[in-house]
Amino acid sequence: MKKGIGLALAMIVTATVAATAQANPTAASSASAGTSCKKTLKIGFVTPLTGGAGFLGQEQMSWAQYAVKTLAHSYGLHVVIVPGDTPVEQGAAPAQALAQKFVGDPSVVAILGPSTSGAVAASTQTYFAAGMAHLSPSATRTDLTKTVSGVKEGTPAFFRDVPGDYIQGPSDANFMIHNLHVKKVVIMDFQEPYSLGLADSVQATLNKAGVSTIRLSAPNTTTDYSAYVTKVPSDADVVFFPTQKPADAQTFGEQLIEQGKKAKMFGGDGSNDPTQFKLPGSYVSNFAPDITGIAADASIVSGWKKANPGKSVGSFGPPSYGAAQILMNAIQLACKADHGVLKSRRDVLRKVKQVVIKNWILGGTFRWSTKSNDPLNAKFYIFQIQQDGSYKLVG
């Protein structure tokens, strides 16, 4: 009797697993066939809402939701953002699981994100197979949109509205060379895609210019950097620290001072957070300017602040607003082409590259590059941290 029940259970489980394995992502794509554009459409948002980079995801989420709240109506759409959490400490697994979840939900027509380069690399093939556009407001790793050493991690379904590390790396390195006149630079990486790519890019540019570089590598779960700081030579000019956890940049900088080292900290866009990384004299690069200085954004900024009392405008939020706007624009174009009935997610995907946005939140007009799924003429900005902890644009 017991054996029989056990056998039956085993067969049910096996059948379930087999059915799941048989499930074709493209089947879900066509499952969204015939979705009325008047219905509520979902945009999945894959971002680290918790963990050391949770600040980034929370900020991006608030701006994406604000964009949907204020812009969806103007596009004739009802859109909701469905969040998915990818803590950076957990590696690729959450991104892969979320990709399966969103692809299997026919009401999800596009993806905002993933926010981190590692999550993109882990999930882009799944989204591509399902014909689902995924647009990241912050994943900057070069090989997501360009071929590097014969490898391109991203797929044609991946887009980003911020420039890649092929711009950030040389931009940061050239600032160090021409503005800081560095002779010796220590470069950290954290054994994950974002920092590895950016560190490689910076190191290559510095080495080409004859700057001596020392490479250190720490696991992404490191909290105490004392031993790494010990390895920073006393004559090093800069420590390039492309972390996704700004608090770690602050800690490293303080430990540099504790050990009497003179090197200045230089963080990538992942460390851009004035509330956590505020060591005076340090440098930070980012893909977005301070939009509070853009006159055309005044109403957006004030509206966002009203909707988010007590919060301050950071650098990660505006690109997320822009990304949501691009996706809604693409959905609208697809709906128009399909006469009010969204036939397939692939229709949204095909329209993304046709989007042009005037009065872009980051300034000017947004257009796509013709050579890649990156924005045209995007640049990185370099800030120096002042005594009061504020970020001043210096490059």
Next chain:
Amino acid sequence: MATFTQLTIDALTLGSVYALIALGYTLVYGVLKLLNFAHGDVFMVGTFIGYGVLQLLGGPSNPSVPIWLLITLITLAAMAGCAVLGVVIERFAYRPLRDAPRIAPLISALGVSFFLANSMQLLFSATPRNYNTFALGNGELYFKGFDIGQVRVPLLRIITIGAAILLMIVLWVLVNKTRTGKAMRATSYDREAAAMMGIDIDRVIMFTFLLGSGLAGAAGVMFALRVPTTVAIGFVAGLKGFTAAVIGGIGSIPGAMAGGIILGCAESYTQGYVSTKWSDLVVFSILVAFMIFRPQGLLGRADIRKV
């Protein structure tokens, strides 16, 4: 030489924190033969209690009390808070399972660990909390200290190492020179016999958790004085503390202290002299090596079984 000195200071600082965490593991194991996997998260809660009290006392930029008193108060608060937490955990998650198969309280411990981590995340979110000791007294804790050759030993490191040594001494005196300590040792040798001799086992176990968790709270503050804390740090810290306890000899108090220092040294010297990528590999390889070749650890007792 300067590098070796600096790495040694790093090792002692890190090792002191690991030793305090390991002591909690070893105390509980010694008395209950239970690996309290929630211990790392009690440590994490301690960091947050310390942060909260620090803010209540004016924060690092404008403390309402002298720095030495500030650090003492936040440490004591974290110890007290964690001690209470440890007692509550024992009462509701472990005591009902005391006579159950040994795997039951182990699973319960894992459940408590996840419960604590997720509860803290819901309450306090994932944002790191920084004690910002750099701002205390205009960096006094970093700039004051003494020099060994070219290497500065800042006040903050002295406090961390000193506090750990003081707590270990107090624990040693408590366990070896007091009646309660005698009762704890008796319970660890033979719980049933101790009960028959009139020792209140429930109180002894409760006190053990109180003590071990209090030490985790102190470790939390010592840790967070130097690096930011998040709700996610408990797992790795607990793992390292457990490793230290095993290396030193699970159930042995001097072993836990030694294990913590050895672990700190292994991590620090590997990062400094071998490669920064290899430190975790080396640390856990040492753990495996001990399990294979000396499972009782450095100072633990080998199990004697009647055949």
